[in-house]
Amino acid sequence: MSATAEQYFPLVVPATSLLLGLALLAGWRSLRDHRYLLWLAGGYICTAFPLAAQILMDNARMATWSVLTGAMYCAGSWATAQGFALRSGGRVSGPAALAISLITLLALFCFSRLDDVLGARIVFLNLGMGLLLALALPVLFDSEQPDTLFERLLRRTYLLLVAYAILRPLLAWLLAGWFTSSGLPRSGLWLWMLAFNLLLNLWLLFLLLGGLAQQLMGELRHERNHDSLTQLLNRRAFFEIANHRLQHDPARPWALLACDVDHFKQVNDTWGHAAGDNVLRQVGVLLQQMTRPDDLVARFGGEEFVLLVHCHDLPTAARIAERIRVGLSQMHCSPAKQSITASFGVTMVATAQDLESALERADLAVYQAKHEGRNRLILSPSQDGTDCMLPDQQATP
Structure with a gap:
């Protein structure tokens, strides 16, 4: 060189x-x-x-x-x-x-x-x-x-x-x-x-x-x-994670809670979409605070939320949903400081194959809760076909 x-x-x-x-x-x-x-x-x-x-x-x-x-x-x-x-x-x-x-x-x-x-x-x-x-x-x-x-x-x-x-x-x-x-x-x-x-x-x-x-x-x-507004799981991620858990841990009992905010359209129409977004964010925060780290909390769209929680039976799931319902009713996050209420449908999930069916049962229960006056929870029929329903809005905590 x-x-x-x-x-x-x-x-x-x-x-x-x-x-x-x-x-x-x-x-x-x-x-x-x-x-x-x-x-x-x-x-x-x-x-x-x-x-x-x-x-x-x-x-x-x-x-x-x-x-x-x-x-x-x-x-x-x-x-x-x-x-x-x-x-x-x-x-x-x-x-x-x-x-x-x-x-x-x-x-x-x-x-x-x-x-x-x-x-x-x-x-x-x-x-x-x-x-x-x-x-x-x-x-x-x-x-x-x-x-x-x-x-x-x-x-x-x-x-x-x-x-x-x-x-x-x-x-x-x-x-x-x-x-x-x-x-x-x-x-x-x-x-x-x-x-x-x-x-x-x-x-x-x-x-x-x-x-x-x-x-x-x-x-x-x-x-x-994750949902960009609430930072909760979105629908796709919820199903992916829920199916994985149900398939790999079939002996563990799970309950599905569907939650729909009552009169949410009135919030948007009265106070605007910014106020509605704030309500959804606050609801998402409360749902995460009132569940455990290994529970799944997702926003499926609009004012609809779905939770997959670990519990042993339907009465226990009802107590969890009731505690959340009461917590939501004590929130005052709208511009008029009005309380936020929600209707709940609760059912048990047996297997990964039962997940879609459980979601349908929970949705029907939410629809029934809305029809009966809102701000209440209703339990779906159990797997053996017997009704397990709380006709009045509260389940005893």
Whole structure:
């Protein structure tokens, strides 16, 4: 390889960093809610330019431009730390980052303009970059992100990146006497460290994008399975999950509760659809509060809600429905502060094959409750054909 090729070949590393930054920037333009992508793009781009400049400079020119390149390195490290902190739901300390950056730049000025000491510049610059990156560690390891394999690997890789930045000058001094080298940017150890830095950043970006893809898939799955207004399960997701539970745990007894808000059309006609939407949201919140985490609560459309609850028999299911009915009647979420009432149909579900039939029975029971005056619950006929009905609206809790 010629001297010119040897000089310019390391530019692959900053060029790759620049391309990665531009890719993250393009990702942010499509996913504006993920602001951390913009910060991470800035981190990659800000470090690409000073790295390319140092590759093309000799040690004398590096000393001349050390403060400017150091400022760009600090900005890149600060942006990277801020990006990972934002991704984890927090922020890095601005005053701490500013103080570290100013101390680093002051040291670079002293050991380039007042006294040209290459080793000191290397130590202070890498220590400053490492400390800036370390500002995100408390947020990263106290993240609210799901504890997935991608997240665990991402945290450990970021910790390795911080440790590598801090220990890099020590390793260079021990292995090759970097501090006295006259051709630092073209030394063999420099090239090996550039290669390792590139691989580490590629691996970090792979984990980052893998976690992002996993998060986006989770968001899409949530949108597919949940009603956008109430955030309850929609009809399709309800049937998928209910069928799965009934098929894989057939011995567990379940009850189906159908609930229909009374006179809901009057709310829309009188107060507008915004008020009606608020009523539906409040009803959804109450249904989730009054059921257990393993019960299913779904909005089937309009003012119709369906619940699949674990209980041993129909009287128990009736008590659950009655408790919910009373809770709804005590809500005052319409503009006129009027109480909200609902009619209930309750039946037991024997098997997955019985689910459709159970829903029909519950719907018929709701229709009967509406016909008999609303604000009541009615139990559907049991599986053996005997009637099990509460003619007056209350079942004893």
